[in-house]
Amino acid sequence: MLTILRQIAVTGIKTEAMPAPADENIVVARLQEEVLRTLGRALTIRQVDAGSCNGCELEIHALANPYYNIEGAGIRFVASPRHADMLLVTGPVSKHMAIALRRTYDATPDPKLVVAVGDCGCMGGIFGESYASLGRVANVIPVDVAIPGCPPTPTALLQGILAAITAHTPPKAEPESSSRTE
Amino acid sequence: MNLSGLGLVGAQLPGAIPAQRVPVSSGQLLAACRLGWEQGSRLVALWISDDRDRARGFCLHIALHDQEGVTLLEYTIPDASSAYPDISTIFPAANRMQRAAFDLVGVASESDDQRPWLWLASWPIDKFPLQRDFVASPKWEPGEETYAFVKVEGDGVHEIPVGPVHAGIIEPGHFRFQVVGEKVLRLEERLGYVHKGIEKRFESLRIGEAHRLAGRVSGDSTVAYAWAYAQAVEAIADAAVPPRAAWLRALALERERIANHLGDLGYLGNDGGFAFGLAQFSRLKEDVLRLNLAAFGHRMMMDYVVPGGVASSLAAAYAAQIREQCPALEREIRILRDIYDEHAGLQDRFRTCGRAPPDLAQQLGLTGLCGRASGQEFDLRCDFPLPPYDVIAPRKMTQTDGDVAARVTVRFDELLESLRLCSALIDGLSDGEVNAPVPEPPPYRLGLGFIEGWRGPVFIALETGPDGTIRRCHPHDPSWSNWPVLEHAVIGNIVPDFPLINKSFNLTYSGHDL
Ligand code: SF4
Numbered sequence: 001m002l003t004i005l006r007q008i009a010v011t012g013i014k015t016e017a018m019p020a021p022a023d024e025n026i027v028v029a030r031l032q033e034e035v036l037r038t039l040g041r042a043l044t045i046r047q048v049d050a051g052s053c054n055g056c057e058l059e060i061h062a063l064a065n066p067y068y069n070i071e072g073a074g075i076r077f078v079a080s081p082r083h084a085d086m087l088l089v090t091g092p093v094s095k096h097m098a099i100a101l102r103r104t105y106d107a108t109p110d111p112k113l114v115v116a117v118g119d120c121g122c123m124g125g126i127f128g129e130s131y132a133s134l135g136r137v138a139n140v141i142p143v144d145v146a147i148p149g150c151p152p153t154p155t156a157l158l159q160g161i162l163a164a165i166t167a168h169t170p171p172k173a174e175p176e177s178s179s180r181t182e
Numbered sequence: 183m184n185l186s187g188l189g190l191v192g193a194q195l196p197g198a199i200p201a202q203r204v205p206v207s208s209g210q211l212l213a214a215c216r217l218g219w220e221q222g223s224r225l226v227a228l229w230i231s232d233d234r235d236r237a238r239g240f241c242l243h244i245a246l247h248d249q250e251g252v253t254l255l256e257y258t259i260p261d262a263s264s265a266y267p268d269i270s271t272i273f274p275a276a277n278r279m280q281r282a283a284f285d286l287v288g289v290a291s292e293s294d295d296q297r298p299w300l301w302l303a304s305w306p307i308d309k310f311p312l313q314r315d316f317v318a319s320p321k322w323e324p325g326e327e328t329y330a331f332v333k334v335e336g337d338g339v340h341e342i343p344v345g346p347v348h349a350g351i352i353e354p355g356h357f358r359f360q361v362v363g364e365k366v367l368r369l370e371e372r373l374g375y376v377h378k379g380i381e382k383r384f385e386s387l388r389i390g391e392a393h394r395l396a397g398r399v400s401g402d403s404t405v406a407y408a409w410a411y412a413q414a415v416e417a418i419a420d421a422a423v424p425p426r427a428a429w430l431r432a433l434a435l436e437r438e439r440i441a442n443h444l445g446d447l448g449y450l451g452n453d454g455g456f457a458f459g460l461a462q463f464s465r466l467k468e469d470v471l472r473l474n475l476a477a478f479g480h481r482m483m484m485d486y487v488v489p490g491g492v493a494s495s496l497a498a499a500y501a502a503q504i505r506e507q508c509p510a511l512e513r514e515i516r517i518l519r520d521i522y523d524e525h526a527g528l529q530d531r532f533r534t535c536g537r538a539p540p541d542l543a544q545q546l547g548l549t550g551l552c553g554r555a556s557g558q559e560f561d562l563r564c565d566f567p568l569p570p571y572d573v574i575a576p577r578k579m580t581q582t583d584g585d586v587a588a589r590v591t592v593r594f595d596e597l598l599e600s601l602r603l604c605s606a607l608i609d610g611l612s613d614g615e616v617n618a619p620v621p622e623p624p625p626y627r628l629g630l631g632f633i634e635g636w637r638g639p640v641f642i643a644l645e646t647g648p649d650g651t652i653r654r655c656h657p658h659d660p661s662w663s664n665w666p667v668l669e670h671a672v673i674g675n676i677v678p679d680f681p682l683i684n685k686s687f688n689l690t691y692s693g694h695d696l
Contacts, residue, residue, distance in 0.1 A: 003521050004458060011462065047351045051376045053692045055401025055482060060351055061445070062471070065464035079349035094378045094695075095304035097354060098324040100346050126395055131305050131318035132379035151401065153481065 046084035051094030056118040056151040086113040122146040183253040197417025200251030225273035227658035230287040268293035303327040334360035353691035364676040384655035400693030406635025408487035413631035414644035415489040418623040427491030439636035454531040491617035532587035536683030550638015550660040556584035562634035589686040659693035
């Protein structure tokens with residue numbers, strides 16, 4: 001126990017102590033403000049891998065590390081689309097995943113945001129469209145924001161998520177937002 | 183592998199890895215496989231290519247390997263209606279490979295199990311994407327299939343279907359558990375959801391550019407795949423790689439291993455109920471990725487390995503930073519390792535959980551990191567040490583318990599060993615070119631790549647076409663051999679331990695579904 005505490009103390013709070021590229025911390029802070037202002041509470045994200053090479057997933061995972069500390073900004077990844085405000089979708093959509101992706105989209109309560117991640121999610125990437133791939137996410141479900149990159153860096157991901165919640169003015173925000181808080 | 187007992191002689195294949203190709207007739211195919219099995223060979227890959235345009239029917243390729251190298255058995259199948267002998271009676275892992283080969287090429291084995299494997303009703307069942315006359319139609323809509331899962335019956339037995347969309351940030355796949363109470367009686371996997379036509383896509387790329395696609399077969403192993411692909415190209419083109427480039431490739435490969443092992447150790451702690459571990463290890467992993475970005479131009483080092491060498495040299499300042507990072511990481515990892523080792527709760531979750539005992543591992547062909555945790559002492563870096571591994575001499579890390587704890591131990595041991603290797607690589611790094619021009623490979627040649635990625639041996643078979651085109655490329659992940667073993671390792675465990683066991687295997691979906 002003592003070693004654990006010592007390690008925690010020695011490590012310190014990396015989210016601040018980190019000599020990071022300047023914009024990284026700013027992005028997190030702005031994101032937190034926007035989450036609070038726009039949503040008035042935590043943003044919940046359901047990640048869907050619709051056919052990626054798993055590279056994008058690794059960078060999405062990195063958002064949870066102490067440097068980016070996405071939970072600290074009020075953003076949580078949830079296990080069910082029914083609990084989600086946003087779908088974060090990677091990959092060229094494989095044909096085999098198309099139905100599951102549409103169902104996930106339908107199960108997400110309105111108003112919902114969809115962010116397409118990576119060169120593949122934005123435009124099909126190196127895999128393109130084929131007998132097995134439907135290409136970009138927007139070919140299958142409506143997309144609000146696309147984050148290019150192969151894979152996008154965690155900072156780019158944060159910026160894209162931020163863009164989605166600032167730019168988005170939900171069509172019928174008032175009546176429908178209540179159904180999301182059940 | 184010595185096939186002289188069957189009167190068979192192989193022709194040596196060019197390239198860095200010792201490899202022979204052996205044509206076999208129908209009577210010799212099973213005999214050769216059985217002889218291989220008796221000599222301790224392991225199944226690496228099985229795939230079929232359509233050679234009807236060259237009046238050769240279809241060709242079944244079976245790659246085996248042992249301590250002497252790779253043996254590629256080649257069996258000609260005259261037409262799509264003739265089945266070939268079922269190899270899974272000797273190498274169980276062949277079952278899914280044979281089914282996948284049918285889904286893509288349309289030639290079946292004689293096995294009783296003819297269920298589709300990569301086909302999930304998104305294209306007509308009688309159309310085969312890797313047949314040369316295949317034409318896709320935009321009218322084909324995604325569909326749904328009914329898969330014949332094996333059902334367990336009895337008092338109190340129920341079924342839990344999971345996926346393809348999982349609760350966490352992981353790749354999609356379907357798991358069907360048959361349980362009684364909390365205890366798993368049977369797990370059956372249904373994969374193929376991320377099949378995105380990679381093998382077909384290879385055929386539309388040029389030899390000189392397809393390393394980018396190879397590096398995206400499974401993003402977490404991008405260096406291993408790109409290197410294996412480059413190795414195959416260089417074998418066919420008879421191209422040499424400058425020494426500095428070979429050393430930088432190894433540096434990238436070891437840093438890929440370090441990053442993935444760090445990530446896994448964090449998640450294994452987390453899945454064992456110890457979030458502290460995730461915070462600590464994910465921090466260390468981020469340190470590695472950030473230095474990768476500075477030193478190699480990409481956090482995951484995608485597109486760093488190219489045919490002929492590497493994409494860029496390593497600036498002296500970054501070499502120094504990488505060298506400094508090694509002891510710094512080692513210090514922290516040793517502290518964390520002690521914490522993991524002494525944490526009673528964690529050890530309680532890890533020990534005896536998800537066991538794949540050595541005899542089972544041997545029988546089913548468990549490979550790579552998981553194999554080494556179950557007493558399967560194979561590591562290409564040690565067994566066929568290509569430069570620079572012949573100089574830096576990696577140590578093989580093995581365990582015999584075959585449980586989650588053993589897979590954690592192997593990760594810790596390999597992590598520390600990779601840090602030692604990275605230091606040695608920087609210390610011994612020579613000056614010079616990092617890229618040499620690769621002449622255009624002649625057509626209709628076969629080249630192999632075989633690289634020990636962090637997960638296990640990554641295999642690529644490349645066949646060239648005329649004018650710098652790719653005729654066929656089959657990338658093969660060690661996960662093909664390991665997914666079926668996961669089904670066994672879970673039996674008798676409780677359902678809530680599945681995420682932990684699954685994580686300890688950490689197999690790729692994308693690299694398997696292709
Ligand atoms: S964008 Fe790049 S990293 Fe992401 S899924 Fe596509 S190939 Fe992989």
